[in-house]
């Protein structure tokens with residue numbers, strides 16, 4: 039059990055990749071702190087994790103609201119003494135052609151995919167510094183490392199806001215790694231390729247999703263999409279003591295995307 043006795047926060051833990059990470063962490067013995075804005079999904083997720091034999095608690099928090107985050111971290115420490123792991127997973131996208139991208143959509147995506155990563159890390163850092171121990175894993179994307187085609191039949195538009203935010207997360211990871219590393223905190227990042235989760239339905243029709251999956255399989259060396267549990271394995275590695283000498287790194291978990299090669 040690689041996370042036995044560790045207290046691990048996963049933001050956006052009620053769906054998709056966050057859920058897969060939470061499940062894996064619970065199986066590895068962590069007390070998983072489920073943080074999500076989707077109030078009705080929190081208790082069922084906590085119950086599911088407990089049923090796996092893990093400990094879990096849940097908090098309904100919008101991670102874009104800075105003022106709620108300091109009190110969230112304090113409550114966690116009050117109840118569990120420490121915060122060992124923070125996975126900044128909560129994210130969203132709006133696929134729009136660049137020329138029709140509104141201020142509102144741009145701000146929405148940047149607020150969650152970039153600014154909330156900064157907010158959560160800043161709120162958790164004092165507790166990790168006090169402990170002299172911490173693991174922060176940020177979620178970037180293959181969109182943060184290469185410009186993927188935005189106008190395939192399966193995509194209703196480009197991903198300028200999402201790509202800008204996810205690229206910035208890689209650089210934010212490096213700077214946080216430098217500042218927090220001397221305190222015994224490892225800050226790293228994962229950049230997933232394509233994993234079929236609800237995020238892809240937010241701005242696509244079922245036909246567009248099918249077309250998009252076809253395109254993603256074609257442009258992936260391994261000729262398939264990823265399984266959420268495969269992403270969870272990579273996050274577990276960066277959250278565990280197996281990666282103690284890794285710092286400021288971005289691990290691509292994308293099956294080898296040819297559009298960045």
Ligand SMILES: NC(=O)c1ccc[n+]([C@@H]2O[C@H](COP(=O)([O-])OP(=O)(O)OC[C@H]3O[C@@H](n4cnc5c(N)ncnc54)[C@H](O)[C@@H]3O)[C@@H](O)[C@H]2O)c1
Nearest residue numbers: 050053054055074075100101128129179230232233235237
């Ligand atoms: N699925 C993929 O193919 C893929 C690829 C690359 C990167 N990613 C990244 O992985 C992460 C997870 O994506 P996913 O596919 O599991 O998405 P998802 O839509 O399935 O899950 C996102 C979760 O975040 C929660 N959330 C949304 N806004 C929130 C907020 N303001 N505060 C707290 N929680 C909030 C949602 O309620 C949901 O539970 C995101 O950062 C995404 O950008 C996903």
